[in-house]
Amino acid sequence: xxxxxxTEHEMVxxxxxxxxxxxxxxxxxxYDREHKFPHFLLERMAELGLLGICIPVRYGGAGMDYISLxxxxxxxxxxxxxxxxxxxxxxxxxxxxxxxxxxEEQKQRLLxxxxxxxxxxxxxxxxxxxxxxxxxxxxxxxxxxxDYILNGEKMWITLADVADYMLVFAKTDPEKxxxxxxxxxxxxxMPGLTTGTIENKMGVWASNTGWIAMNNVRVPKTNRIGQExxxxxxxxxxxxxxxxxxxxGAAGTIxxxxxxxxxxAQERVTFGKKIAEHQLVQxxxxxxxxxYDIATLLWQRSAWLKxxxxxxxxxxxxxxxxxxxxxxxxxxxxxxxxxxYGYSGEYEVERYLRNAKGAVIYEGTTQIxxxxxxxxxxxxxxxxxxxxxxxxxxPDYWQSE
Amino acid sequence: xxxxxxxxxxxxxxxLPKVKPEEAASGQLSIHxxxxxxxxxxxxxxxxxxxxxxGEASAITxxxxxAIEALRSALAMGCKSATLVENxxxxxxxxxxxxxxxxxxxxxxxxxxxxxxxxxxNSGTVPVAIARKLGWPLITGVARVVEASxxxxxxxxxxxxxxxxVRVKPPVVLSVxxxxxxxxxxxFMNIRKAARVEIPVWKAEDxxxxxxxxxxxxxxxxxxxxxxxxxxxxxxxPEEAASALLDALIAEKVL
Numbered sequence: 001x002x003x004x005x006x007t008e009h010e011m012v013x014x015x016x017x018x019x020x021x022x023x024x025x026x027x028x029x030x031y032d033r034e035h036k037f038p039h040f041l042l043e044r045m046a047e048l049g050l051l052g053i054c055i056p057v058r059y060g061g062a063g064m065d066y067i068s069l070x071x072x073x074x075x076x077x078x079x080x081x082x083x084x085x086x087x088x089x090x091x092x093x094x095x096x097x098x099x100x101x102x103x104e105e106q107k108q109r110l111l112x113x114x115x116x117x118x119x120x121x122x123x124x125x126x127x128x129x130x131x132x133x134x135x136x137x138x139x140x141x142x143x144x145x146x147d148y149i150l151n152g153e154k155m156w157i158t159l160a161d162v163a164d165y166m167l168v169f170a171k172t173d174p175e176k177x178x179x180x181x182x183x184x185x186x187x188x189x190m191p192g193l194t195t196g197t198i199e200n201k202m203g204v205w206a207s208n209t210g211w212i213a214m215n216n217v218r219v220p221k222t223n224r225i226g227q228e229x230x231x232x233x234x235x236x237x238x239x240x241x242x243x244x245x246x247x248x249g250a251a252g253t254i255x256x257x258x259x260x261x262x263x264x265a266q267e268r269v270t271f272g273k274k275i276a277e278h279q280l281v282q283x284x285x286x287x288x289x290x291x292y293d294i295a296t297l298l299w300q301r302s303a304w305l306k307x308x309x310x311x312x313x314x315x316x317x318x319x320x321x322x323x324x325x326x327x328x329x330x331x332x333x334x335x336x337x338x339x340x341y342g343y344s345g346e347y348e349v350e351r352y353l354r355n356a357k358g359a360v361i362y363e364g365t366t367q368i369x370x371x372x373x374x375x376x377x378x379x380x381x382x383x384x385x386x387x388x389x390x391x392x393x394x395p396d397y398w399q400s401e
Numbered sequence: 402x403x404x405x406x407x408x409x410x411x412x413x414x415x416x417l418p419k420v421k422p423e424e425a426a427s428g429q430l431s432i433h434x435x436x437x438x439x440x441x442x443x444x445x446x447x448x449x450x451x452x453x454x455x456g457e458a459s460a461i462t463x464x465x466x467x468a469i470e471a472l473r474s475a476l477a478m479g480c481k482s483a484t485l486v487e488n489x490x491x492x493x494x495x496x497x498x499x500x501x502x503x504x505x506x507x508x509x510x511x512x513x514x515x516x517x518x519x520x521x522x523n524s525g526t527v528p529v530a531i532a533r534k535l536g537w538p539l540i541t542g543v544a545r546v547v548e549a550s551x552x553x554x555x556x557x558x559x560x561x562x563x564x565x566x567v568r569v570k571p572p573v574v575l576s577v578x579x580x581x582x583x584x585x586x587x588x589f590m591n592i593r594k595a596a597r598v599e600i601p602v603w604k605a606e607d608x609x610x611x612x613x614x615x616x617x618x619x620x621x622x623x624x625x626x627x628x629x630x631x632x633x634x635x636x637x638x639p640e641e642a643a644s645a646l647l648d649a650l651i652a653e654k655v656l
Contacts, residue, residue: 007595007596008592008593011473011477011587011592011596012589012592014435014474015477015587015592048586048588049589057590062590063589063590064592399593
């Protein structure tokens with residue numbers, strides 16, 4: 001058993017943490033306050049190769065492994081969850097879905113521009129009346145010759161107003177519930193496709209969250225990802241990929257709020273001593289430190305399993321459930337440690353708290369993960385092999401031209 | 402042309418306050434070590450020179466086996482090769498002796514670059530000592546490289562308020578300042594190469610030199626006394642608060 005990062009992982013970590021500290025953290029509070037999406041960061045992340053971090057070089061990516069994807073997510077969310085969300089959505093939910101389920105032609109045509117950042121991807125599963133209950137979706141896709149005609153609406157879609165490629169899910173056979181769902185890649189500019197931004201979110205103000213409306217959008221068959229009726233599996237496997245990044249990102253939030261709390265607790269004096277010397281403050285700090293390690297170990301296990309090509313739905317769900325709840329608690333404790341100042345927008349901890357709440361809701365609420373874990377423990381749930389598994393990481397394949 | 406950058410592995414400046422005096426005295430640090438930030442600017446300068454004027458950037462360091470990580474960082478930024486000179490107890494003069502001998506062994510170095518100092522030693526003496534050892538001209542405070550060829554190296558250097566343009570026939574030692582350029586991030590392709598490459602390790606005997614015994618002895622290491630910080634809030638309208646703040650700053654002789 002080896003818990004150590006490789007030299008490559010250490011260099012990726014140092015590089016992305018450096019980028020997060022120099023270029024993201026110093027500016028993100030302003031974007032958050034002004035509810036603005038930092039478009040320039042997309043360009044910077046594309047230049048650095050982060051938008052194709054774990055995609056093989058032959059498809060325009062950086063050729064790194066799934067652990068590196070987690071490292072990048074942790075480092076970016078240390079600065080702000082909104083920037084990590086971009087990685088989760090663009091890389092894990094969209095690009096990896098094409099990599100896992102797409103045809104070679106689709107990988108050449110769709111994955112390459114995604115991996116280089118020339119095109120930005122998003123993921124449209126949730127609808128106004130269908131979140132966790134995916135089978136309740138109302139969006140339909142009707143076959144018309146070599147095309148499909150899509151109608152419906154997607155809601156709470158990260159990067160909806162930014163993305164060029166939108167991986168959306170629609171029912172090709174409404175009678176079959178989740179077995180009747182099919183995945184399609186929509187391209188901005190298709191007639192009948194419109195997007196908009198949702199305002200008044202509680203957190204991730206520097207992220208773009210919006211809706212996608214489809215009014216008789218004609219999508220060629222060549223943009224169908226996977227087979228007809230396979231969409232639910234495409235969506236769930238994409239979530240397996242993205243939930244690892246959410247868990248890793250949550251660890252980044254814990255690291256950030258712990259650093260802020262450690263600093264403040266050793267400066268602020270009450271009752272004649274630094275508040276770090278008060279045992280109840282120490283209790284909160286101790287929990288942050290322990291939870292950071294647990295969250296880290298859990299996401300790393302998930303990423304390691306992906307590297308090995310081993311199905312990891314159960315482990316990834318655990319990581320996402322634990323890490324996001326732990327981040328929410330850590331951010332809340334950080335506000336508590338900062339007292340009234342923590343409740344103010346002048347200090348960063350309140351932003352981490354607002355951001356952390358979103359992550360216990362999106363990509364499977366805590367309750368969905370609890371149901372999943374109970375089902376695994378009770379023996380009611382077993383993962384069947386997929387037609388297209390996420391390929392195990394093979395450095396020679398990933399890094400050859 | 403070869404541009405050789407001398408790098409040193411130093412504590413991450415964010416972690417410098419954690420270093421205990423006894424650790425600093427022994428050199429056995431338990432904190433995160435990185436490439437000396439000043440040297441990152443020298444690496445950036447060398448990489449820019451290779452892009453603008455041709456030639457190849459390489460890196461070298463004197464240190465223990467762990468210092469290989471600093472060289473891997475240099476390779477990840479884009480250096481084509483790197484060399485470790487193994488030694489962990491030389492002072493600045495000893496380091497310069499080893500580096501000068503390594504440069505002579507390489508035989509093809511056109512420009513030797515350094516940062517202007519290190520964040521741990523802070524002496525800034527190594528570039529001076531190497532130039533002295535090699536008998537090469539030294540230009541300090543280099544802010545821009547205008548031209549580089551086998552015939553001439555032209556740089557702009559900053560000295561106080563003045564800015565000089567200096568032309569020199571290489572080989573030459575350049576000590577650069579931050580203005581030379583913001584260090585680039587490693588690329589993933591270079592990270593992959595850097596992680597795999599075998600880095601040659603030279604010892605003093607390979608270089609045919611003896612490390613001179615330290616001429617500088619640190620007799621005492623201690624941290625500066627903790628300063629007592631005080632926070633004062635001024636009440637009233639913005640005008641009144643600003644006026645009170647101004648009075649306080651004048652009273653404290655800040656203004």
